[in-house]
Amino acid sequence: MRRTKTIRRIIARNALAASFFLLAAVFIRTSQPSQAAQFYQEDDALDEKVSQALLHEIEVRSPEEMIDVIVTLKDQVNLHEIPGKSKAERNRNVIERLQSRADKDQKQLRSYLEAAQKSGLAKDVQYYWIFNGIALRAEPGLIEDLARFPEVESIAIDEQITLPETLPLTTTVEANITAIGAPDLWALGYRGQGVVVANMDTGVNLYHPDLQQQWRGGTNSWLDVTNEHYPVPGDPLGHGTAVMGVMIGGDEGGTAIGVAPKAQWIAVKIFNKDRVSDYSWIHSAFQWLLDPDNNPSTPDAPDVVNNSWTKIGTGCDLQFQPDLQALRAVGILPIFAAGNLSVLDPDGPNDFSPGNNLEAFAVGAFDDKKMLYEWSSRGPSSCDDPATIYPEITAPGVNIRSYYGELTGTSLAAPHAAGGLALLLSAFPFLPLELQEQALIHSAEDLGELGPDNDYGNGGLDLMAAYIWINENYTFYKQYLPMVVNGDLQGDFPYKIYFPIIVNEGRDEVDRNQ
Known part of the structure; x- marks a missing residue:
């Protein structure tokens, strides 16, 4: 040397x-x-x-x-x-x-x-x-x-990550929104209001009628790390706009296509026009999301972050593990698409990073009959020892209507979970990270083999069941809600006691500070 x-x-x-x-x-x-x-x-x-x-x-x-x-x-x-x-x-x-x-x-x-x-x-x-x-x-x-x-x-x-192609289809259905129980929460008045979602993707078309008014706005609400110099939100490929549409889209096209239509959004453009992103760009994006205005004293990080992308190639890569740990430390659940490789590697596992990192929450895809999408990647996770279930849950990902037509893939499944979490946070604004994650898992509809498996994970996304699960387990929430203003405790009530909630059959306590 x-x-x-x-x-x-x-x-x-x-x-x-x-x-x-x-x-x-x-x-x-x-x-x-x-x-x-x-x-x-x-x-x-x-x-x-x-x-x-x-x-x-x-x-x-x-x-x-x-x-x-x-x-x-x-x-x-x-x-x-x-x-x-x-x-x-x-x-x-x-x-x-x-x-x-x-x-x-x-x-x-x-x-x-x-x-x-x-x-x-x-x-x-x-x-x-x-x-x-x-x-x-x-x-x-x-x-x-x-x-x-x-x-x-x-x-x-x-290294570089290449965004895989989504598959265009022709059937026009919005049953995916009903399938996960979103309208049931809408009927209770929860449509994502008060919640900010973010995606890291190809960008977002600011001028789409359903999205323009919901952009949070300002320099702390958009970042282009690809050197393509978009001064305001834009999307040359449409993938990120379609993903955002599933999360928070409205009904300008005549049917409701988004899970949380009253949420606000911010975004980072991490893929260039060639569908390629560098690892360093992605680190920059995660860092920006943690502190968009570069002022730690102003809490402007998003509440939900969706990542409809994976590294090319299966196996465990921990390059972004510290970034995901940082997001979790401030109460943000990093949601990822599970990937689309099962048909090419049917014996598996065919899990992808960063979605298979312990800190990530991976989402697979099923169709309108809740049959597993044949390309949806399966586990177990390559990153955990002993191996754990992969993906965590599944959601609609076949024939999903969003902006620019109907698309298929786990890229469309993940924003169902992200938008669903926005609905739950609209109902429970101070829900700690641990309970966000466990609510989605414990309330999932058991599909496929009995119990958790490496096809459907813990089951299919069920938002009304998640809402009920939180109501049953988050026992101190309503009791102490008057003591909380904008997420801050009033008086001398100890923060650590605020979240000792029974969350499973083992009756474990969840400590909000962990």
Whole structure:
């Protein structure tokens, strides 16, 4: 490997390089390899830190050919230990703790990379706090030197994700909305009002009649990370607009097509016009969703986040696990499409990341007769040991009418669950994350084999049953509701006691602070 080339070039071309690099240069130039080895980690350590795919790229590329990489640091915040007497306070504490850790751990790396950029050895450097890492484009020698920093845990290629095609069909049905019980909650007055949903997708067409008025509006409600420079919400492909239509669409087309038609929306465009997204773009999107206005003191994160996309290729990839952990820490359930691969791999498992991560909530698809969609991916999850059920639940995903016609796939199933959760949060505004998840699981209609299985998961989405389940288990909600204003407890009532709810046959207590 190129042990000293990059540092020599930085020092020669930039007199402002950090002092520790100058010290390393002295060691090298005085021909004292043992002292230089003390500054850097050995090459054996590099092999452990740099992914095999990236090592291959380093070997085959020229020394000046840059590679897009993601650097992950060792220390990550323990999000379970962060307190908060309200959702807003906990959100602020989580964001500030993540930012503080990143600022501290990345200090030397930032100085080094600033010099490297001035020397032309790196560019497009992006620092992240949501997972304590860095994305950049760098020459191979620089990548090797980054791996020698003791605070670096791993370096991998900034991979790309391609959005799979949805399948256009011709049957016009909206029975999917009735099938999950949404109209029953509408009849009770719950249509998603007071709830903000978000999707990470190809964008959203702001000017569709059903969506324009429901956009929350402002700079904290839209982000395009694809370098296609959409100043306001737009969608060159239509996929994200169709997904948003299932979540919150109205009846401008003559029939009701959305689950939560009174919810507001925000969105991040993570796929470009070629249906491709970089890992670094997705990290940027998750980080923005946690704090859209870049001010931890203002609680403007969404209540629900839908992800109708997967990584290409089955198996377990934990690249976005810290991002999902951060979302859960502030009470947001990350909902994912389970993927569409079962027909090509019928013996399974054919689960996809990030939906198979422990922190994600994956949704498979069934048709209007509640028969499993033949392409809907099956488990068990490749990320859990012992293996767990995959997907969590199923929802309508065949012949789903939304904007731009009728579509099929788990991309359409996931927003049924996301929109359904928006309805439940409209009815129970302060429902903690644990109960959001368990309500969807424990109320699901058992389909297929008796009990949970790796086809339907825990069963089919049933929103009225979920509403009833919450009413039966969320016993302290109505009793203490007068003590809560905008999610904040009034007086000295202890926040931890506010959520000790019996949620299953084992009569476990759910602690809102976990």
